[in-house]
Each structure stands twice: as C-alpha cells, then as structure tokens.
Amino acid sequence: MTGTHAVTGTRAAPGVPPAPGVTPSTALTIAGSDSGGGAGIQADLKTFLACGVHGMTALTAVTVQDSLGVADFLALPPSLVAAQIRTVAADLGVGAAKTGMLASAAIVDAVIEACAQTSIGAGRSTPLVVDPVAASMHGDSLLAEDALAAVRDRLLPIATLATPNLDEVRLLTGVDVTSRDGLRKAAEAVHALGPSWVLIKAGHLAADPECVDLLFDGADFVELPGPRTGTPHTHGGGDTLAASIASALSRGCPVPEAVRFGKRYIMRAVAGAYPLGAGTGPVSAFWRVAGDPI
Ligand SMILES: Nc1ncnc2c1ncn2[C@@H]1O[C@H](COP(=O)(O)OP(=O)(O)OP(=O)(O)O)[C@@H](O)[C@H]1O
Numbered sequence: 001m002t003g004t005h006a007v008t009g010t011r012a013a014p015g016v017p018p019a020p021g022v023t024p025s026t027a028l029t030i031a032g033s034d035s036g037g038g039a040g041i042q043a044d045l046k047t048f049l050a051c052g053v054h055g056m057t058a059l060t061a062v063t064v065q066d067s068l069g070v071a072d073f074l075a076l077p078p079s080l081v082a083a084q085i086r087t088v089a090a091d092l093g094v095g096a097a098k099t100g101m102l103a104s105a106a107i108v109d110a111v112i113e114a115c116a117q118t119s120i121g122a123g124r125s126t127p128l129v130v131d132p133v134a135a136s137m138h139g140d141s142l143l144a145e146d147a148l149a150a151v152r153d154r155l156l157p158i159a160t161l162a163t164p165n166l167d168e169v170r171l172l173t174g175v176d177v178t179s180r181d182g183l184r185k186a187a188e189a190v191h192a193l194g195p196s197w198v199l200i201k202a203g204h205l206a207a208d209p210e211c212v213d214l215l216f217d218g219a220d221f222v223e224l225p226g227p228r229t230g231t232p233h234t235h236g237g238g239d240t241l242a243a244s245i246a247s248a249l250s251r252g253c254p255v256p257e258a259v260r261f262g263k264r265y266i267m268r269a270v271a272g273a274y275p276l277g278a279g280t281g282p283v284s285a286f287w288r289v290a291g292d293p294i
C-alpha cells in the first residue's frame with residue numbers, strides 16, 4: 001500500500017474549520033497514549049480538531065499516566081505501528097505527520113520504513129514534524145536508551161521540522177543551553193543532524209520573562225517571541241505546539257508560516273492552561289473549541 005491520495009483541504013487560513021460536508025485536511029500523529037488526556041495522542045487529536053483538521057493516529061505505546069507522572073507503559077509491536085501508518089495513508093491520505101513518543105529503537109525503525117513507503121518525510125509529498133520526545137516533563141523515560149541513537153541518526157534526517165526542547169537538545173547534541181544566548185548554537189547543532197528545519201523550544205528557560213523559540217533552516221534564524229505565562233500547568237505543551245504546526249502544514253502552509261501559526265496557538269493554549277489532579281495540569285484546547293450552546 002502506498003499513500004497516493006492527494007492532500008485535501010484548502011491553502012487558506014489555518015485554524016478555520018471546514019464547511020459542513022467539505023473534506024478537511026488530514027494530519028497523522030505517531031505517538032503514545034496519555035491516560036490522563038493531557039499529552040501524547042490525546043493532546044494531538046484535540047489540537048487537530050481545534051485547528052480544523054481531521055486527525056488520525058498511529059499508536060506506539062499505552063502509558064499509565066496522571067498529573068504526577070508515568071507509572072508504566074507498554075510499547076506496541078513495531079509491525080502494528082507501521083501498519084497503522086500504511087493503512088491510513090493508503091485510504092485517507094496524510095496531509096502532514098508528526099511523531100511523539102516512539103518508545104523503542106525497533107518502533108523508530110518501523111516508523112522510518114513506513115514513512116518511506118507512504119511518501120512521508122523531508123523532500124517527499126507529506127511533511128513530517130519530529131518531536132524527539134525522550135521523557136515526560138516529570139523525568140519518566142518514554143524512549144529506550146538505544147532508541148535515542150535511532151532518532152538522532154536515522155529519524156531526524158527525514159524530518160521536515162524537528163522540535164526539541166532543551167533537555168532533548170542536550171541529549172541529542174551535548175549542547176547545554178542555559179540562557180537565550182545559547183539557542184543559536186543549539187539550533188546549529190540539531191540542524192547538523194539532518195532535519196530541514198529546526199525549532200528550538202525555549203520553555204525550559206524559566207528565568208527568562210519571555211519564551212522566545214528559535215527557528216533555523218541552516219541559513220537564517222527566525223525568533224518567535226511570546227510572553228511567558230506564570231503557570232506550572234504546561235503538560236502536553238510540546239505535543240500541542242508540534243500538532244498545531246502539523247495542522248498548518250497539512251493545509252499547505254510553508255514551514256515558517258506554520259511555525260508562526262503554532263506559536264500563536266500554543267501561547268493561547270498555555271494562557272488557558274488549568275489545574276487538574278494533584279500535579280501538573282494540561283495546556284488547554286478549550287479556548288479554541290467553545291462554541292454555540294446545544
Ligand atoms: N510558561 C509558558 N508561557 C508561555 N509559553 C510557554 C510556557 N512554557 C512553554 N511555553 C511554550 O510552549 C512550547 C513548548 O515548550 P517547552 O520548551 O516547554 O517544550 P516541551 O518541554 O517539549 O513541552 P512539555 O514538556 O511541557 O510538553 C514552546 O512554544 C514554549 O515557548
């Protein structure tokens with residue numbers, strides 16, 4: 001099976017829902033389930049909906065997770081992950097794809113092979129956002145140690161856009177960023193691993209009054225400034241950003257425009273983040289979907 005369907009949807013205005021009866025753009029998330037609903041597949045599907053895109057999933061793992069962390073997880077067989085990708089690509093078509101939690105090196109390699117078979121990835125018909133998720137925000141590992149090399153050496157080179165946080169930058173490149181000044185060096189080091197574009201997320205620079213993420217294509221740097229919201233509730237923020245960018249890419253936006261859209265989306269989602277459970281609450285999708293009363 002190959003992903004031969006044309007990308008549907010229109011080029012105009014990312015974030016606008018489709019008219020009734022009109023086929024929307026489609027986006028595929030290749031990621032793990034968060035039983036608490038704040039991150040992973042659940043965050044991605046909420047974001048796709050809020051961005052007016054039909055969301056599809058290739059589930060990689062089931063986590064046992066709440067607001068305090070990840071108690072356990074079970075990774076799915078790599079062949080099943082690959083089959084989900086091939087199946088939706090063949091019938092529904094994938095406008096853009098993103099990866100999140102990939103759990104094991106065998107799953108990373110199965111995803112790479114399935115992406116090659118379905119024209120997903122840099123230089124192919126369907127753009128691929130790689131969020132190189134290594135651990136939860138509470139420090140629980142979501143990627144086996146030997147899988148990091150697979151992400152670095154084999155997955156990042158087929159990424160249209162990589163979106164590491166500062167912990168992932170350190171794991172992937174050894175570059176330790178402690179202030180805004182270090183972001184350019186981080187972007188250069190990650191770009192050298194092969195993705196076409198890199199977006200370094202600056203959320204972890206807690207002492208900085210702003211969150212200035214940095215986009216780099218190997219030639220030019222683009223700063224994406226935004227105010228830092230004073231909330232501890234940012235669970236799922238990285239997934240939500242990558243999914244909103246994938247939504248815009250699925251509608252045909254060029255990468256810089258898609259990233260600007262994603263930054264506007266995540267700023268509102270963090271501003272609306274809410275407490276839930278005894279630990280860290282999720283960023284919000286409600287700000288975008290509150291509609292007419294039924
Ligand atoms: N307090 C905040 N206020 C505004 N924006 C934020 C805040 N924290 C993070 N962000 C933004 O959210 C996005 C995710 O950034 P972050 O560096 O936290 O990634 P992450 O660690 O992958 O996310 P998470 O682990 O929370 O899912 C970035 O665009 C970042 O600038």
Ligand SMILES: Cc1ncc(COP(=O)(O)O)c(N)n1
Binds near residue numbers: 063101237
């Ligand atoms: C299934 C899954 N995927 C991704 C994350 C990362 O999100 P966060 O860094 O907010 O914990 C997570 N906790 N669980």
